[in-house]
Amino acid sequence: MEDRPPVVIGAGPAGSRAAATLAAAGLAPIVVDEAPASGGQIYRRAPAGFTRPYRTLYGFEAAKARRLHEAFDGIKGSIDYRPETLVWDLKHGALHCLFDGRSREVPYRDVILAPGARDRIIPFPGWTLPGVYTLGGAQIALKYQGCAIGTRIVFMGTGPLLYLVARQYAQAGVEIAAVLDTAPFAAKRRALPGLLRGGSTFAKGLWCVAALRSSGIMIANGIRSVAADAKDATVSTLRYRDAAGTEQRLACDAIGFGFGLSSETQLADLAEIPFSFDPIQQQFLPERDIAGRTPVPGVYLAGDGGGIAGADAAEVGGERAALALLEDRGHEVDKPHVAALERALCRISGFRVALEAAFPFPADIAAGMPDETILCRCEGVTAGEFRRAAGALGAGEINRAKAFSRCGMGRCQGRVCGPAAAAVLAAALDLPLERVGRLRGQPPVKPIPMAVVI
Amino acid sequence: MPMEAPQFHRIAERDRALVRFVIDRRSCEALAGDTLLTALLTNGRQVRSSEFGDGPRAGLCLMGACQDCWVDLEDGSRLRACTTFVAEGMRIVTRSGADDGR
Numbered sequence: 185m186e187d188r189p190p191v192v193i194g195a196g197p198a199g200s201r202a203a204a205t206l207a208a209a210g211l212a213p214i215v216v217d218e219a220p221a222s223g224g225q226i227y228r229r230a231p232a233g234f235t236r237p238y239r240t241l242y243g244f245e246a247a248k249a250r251r252l253h254e255a256f257d258g259i260k261g262s263i264d265y266r267p268e269t270l271v272w273d274l275k276h277g278a279l280h281c282l283f284d285g286r287s288r289e290v291p292y293r294d295v296i297l298a299p300g301a302r303d304r305i306i307p308f309p310g311w312t313l314p315g316v317y318t319l320g321g322a323q324i325a326l327k328y329q330g331c332a333i334g335t336r337i338v339f340m341g342t343g344p345l346l347y348l349v350a351r352q353y354a355q356a357g358v359e360i361a362a363v364l365d366t367a368p369f370a371a372k373r374r375a376l377p378g379l380l381r382g383g384s385t386f387a388k389g390l391w392c393v394a395a396l397r398s399s400g401i402m403i404a405n406g407i408r409s410v411a412a413d414a415k416d417a418t419v420s421t422l423r424y425r426d427a428a429g430t431e432q433r434l435a436c437d438a439i440g441f442g443f444g445l446s447s448e449t450q451l452a453d454l455a456e457i458p459f460s461f462d463p464i465q466q467q468f469l470p471e472r473d474i475a476g477r478t479p480v481p482g483v484y485l486a487g488d489g490g491g492i493a494g495a496d497a498a499e500v501g502g503e504r505a506a507l508a509l510l511e512d513r514g515h516e517v518d519k520p521h522v523a524a525l526e527r528a529l530c531r532i533s534g535f536r537v538a539l540e541a542a543f544p545f546p547a548d549i550a551a552g553m554p555d556e557t558i559l560c561r562c563e564g565v566t567a568g569e570f571r572r573a574a575g576a577l578g579a580g581e582i583n584r585a586k587a588f589s590r591c592g593m594g595r596c597q598g599r600v601c602g603p604a605a606a607a608v609l610a611a612a613l614d615l616p617l618e619r620v621g622r623l624r625g626q627p628p629v630k631p632i633p634m635a636v637v638i
Numbered sequence: 639m640p641m642e643a644p645q646f647h648r649i650a651e652r653d654r655a656l657v658r659f660v661i662d663r664r665s666c667e668a669l670a671g672d673t674l675l676t677a678l679l680t681n682g683r684q685v686r687s688s689e690f691g692d693g694p695r696a697g698l699c700l701m702g703a704c705q706d707c708w709v710d711l712e713d714g715s716r717l718r719a720c721t722t723f724v725a726e727g728m729r730i731v732t733r734s735g736a737d738d739g740r
Contacts, residue, residue: 218702218721225701231671231723234651302703314645314683314696321700324720328700329676330651356649417694418645418683438645448703561698561706564690595705600698631705631718 188291189214189264190509191279193271193451194298196224197495198487200256201502202296207259209510214264214290216271216281222256224300225320226495228328229253241327243352244388245495252499273627274454280627287636294482294513296505297451298498301488303345304446306550306604307567309557310412315419315438319345322440323352332358334438338422340364340410342543343444344389350401350440351392360401361434364424366443366546368406378538385496385535408549412439443545445492446603452490453625455483461618464540465492466547467603468622474526476505477512484509497532500525550604551611559608560601562594567608574612581621585609595631598623642682645696659728660712668724674717675700675707677724684732685709685719 192203195217206213221229227249230241238246266283273280279290303318310316317325317333319341325331326349336359339350350363372379379386396403406427413421422434452470453459457478459468472478472485486505487498504525507517553559555568573579573588582605585591591605592598598605602623609620628637654669661681668677675697678685684694685707697707700720707719712729 230651233654233671235653236650302699302701312688312692312695314679314685314694317697318699318704321698324700325646325676326649329646329671329673330648331646331676331680332649333646335647358649418643558692561688561695561704564688564692595708596703600704600706630702631708 188293190294190296191216191290191292192296192298193217193279194224194300194487194489195219195222195256195265195267196298196300196487197227197252197498198300198489198502198505199224199296199298200252201499202298202486202506203263204255204259205503205506206509207263209506209515211510212263214266214292216266216269216279216290218268218270220268222267223249223253224495224498225324227252228324230328234330236330248495270630270632271451272629272632274451275627282632282636285633285636287632292482294484294509295455296476296484296486296502296509297455297489298485298487298502298505299448299451299489300498301445301447301492302599303442304444304545304603305341305441305600306443306546306607307553307557307559307561307601308410308412309554310414310419311441312558312561313412313414313419314417316412317438317440319343319349319440319442322438323349326352326356332356332438333440334436335359336361336436337438337440338362338364338434338436340366340407340422340424340439340441341443342367342546343442344539344543345442345445346543347389347392347396351395353440354396354399354401360396361422361436362402362404363396364407364410364422365403365405365543366407366549367543368427371544372405372542375538375542378534379542381531381538382535385494408546410549411554444540444543445488446599447491448489448599450597450625450629452478452483452485454627454629456480457483457485459622462491463618464537466545466617468618474504474529475508475522476501477508482512493529493532493536497529497536500528500532504529545603547607547610547617550607553604553608559605560589560591560594562596562600563590565589565591570605570608571612574609579609580613581619582606582609582623583621586623592623597626597629644680645683646676646679648680657724657726659724659726659730661730662733670723672724673700673720674709674722674724674728674730675719678709678719678730678732682732686732687734
């Protein structure tokens with residue numbers, strides 16, 4: 185038991201750094217990752233046979249991507265690395281891992297969860313049409329597959345990724361119909377002092393916006409009431425109201441959209457980490473301290489899975505969590521270095537607060553979603569049906585509303601609809617968001633073949 | 639069968655080996671290293687039909703989170719298209735019988 189290797193779940197910036205830190209201390213962690221190669225989403229590696237250089241794939245972050253990949257490649261031979269493996273359950277000191285159609289139980293004593301994040305979305309009429317993708321999805325098509333999601337694209341939503349993805353598409357020569365931001369210009373102006381603390385990260389963001397403007401791409405702030413229309417069962421038009429309240433229409437054959445990121449928290453839930461509501465991210469998050477320790481002994485949390493802070497914070501947090509694990513196992517750690525890591529995490533979190541203020545999650549858009557909008561695309565549940573669960577059927581919190589409506593019960597387990605569904609429910613019940621609760625994680629956290637569990 | 643208009647358009651990394659596969663009994667071509675989702679969407683616009691009758695679906699997140707792009711194979715098995723690489727000879731079914739009148 186004492187010698188049981190620590191487990192790291194996820195091989196993105198947080199998981200890679202955690203694994204490298206454990207390996208440097210002479211341990212041989214088990215690293216389980218769903219992807220075929222390390223890097224996570226932000227530093228996702230191109231498939232074999234692709235030839236674009238780091239500079240093209242990762243832009244400003246090329247050096248960081250290369251360093252992270254090299255750090256992981258350097259320890260690959262001395263750790264127990266298990267790519268293409270899904271952790272679908274975690275309980276009583278054992279992980280349930282699916283690889284190549286077969287499930288295996290992996291006992292653990294200490295585990296670092298580094299599951300990352302996904303796009304936070306708000307459904308709108310027409311969002312299930314072919315041609316509508318998340319911003320992260322649009323970026324993966326371009327970087328990982330060398331494809332554009334369409335030939336004339338509208339990027340819509342809010343957050344730094346909106347401008348980054350639009351810029352990457354523009355640079356690749358794809359026509360962009362417009363960049364539509366739900367955040368009002370005033371919010372960005374107010375957040376400016378805090379944003380300036382972001383230093384080079386903020387400068388890169390500004391550069392992105394300036395580059396888009398100078399290529400003549402329309403950028404609109406404070407937009408509302410988005411809906412997509414179809415021709416031949418594919419998106420053909422995006423309608424919206426501009427900041428002045430005038431309805432606008434844009435012809436397009438694809439839409440990339442997203443409203444910041446949402447933490448991947450299912451495994452933390454199954455590990456029985458308590459959750460509390462984070463007013464900045466407007467989401468329930470698993471509790472952890474700055475070192476990544478959770479209230480559950482032996483369970484650590486690093487990176488965006490514990491709260492959105494971005495890739496740089498994830499690298500630092502991954503290292504810090506691994507050092508916490510080592511400290512708890514009785515290893516000596518370099519105390520001044522630990523203090524420096526924690527100072528870096530504090531600095532980044534200050535910048536994140538400003539980012540959330542500049543690009544706020546537009547809960548009013550979710551709350552005001554038209555009744556006929558498909559809210560849960562897995563189960564085909566409309567916003568109207570979900571509101572009925574709250575109103576006529578009397579569901580006072582989100583798990584009850586899920587049971588009554590099937591919203592959030594489908595194959596994605598509420599990953600996609602969850603944040604918007606909570607906002608719809610809160611508005612329907614006239615409660616603050618934190619009072620409607622959160623969708624509980626359930627195993628399997630992603631679909632697995634029936635044959636695996638029977 | 640006629641070529642269908644693609645949703646995804648290749649703009650880089652075109653110099654890869656051809657992979658032949660089948661969509662709804664139509665012979666199609668993809669490139670080695672394409673995910674099944676890319677292979678389907680560079681040859682058309684549909685990945686599957688919604689079980690709830692609200693029309694065609696073609697994925698959403700491309701990162702294995704939304705589970706929207708699980709596709710049927712002719713042999714009855716299912717694959718998540720965005721996290722599976724296309725392979726020579728795959729036979730995919732994107733339209734159920736009910737869609738044929740579309």
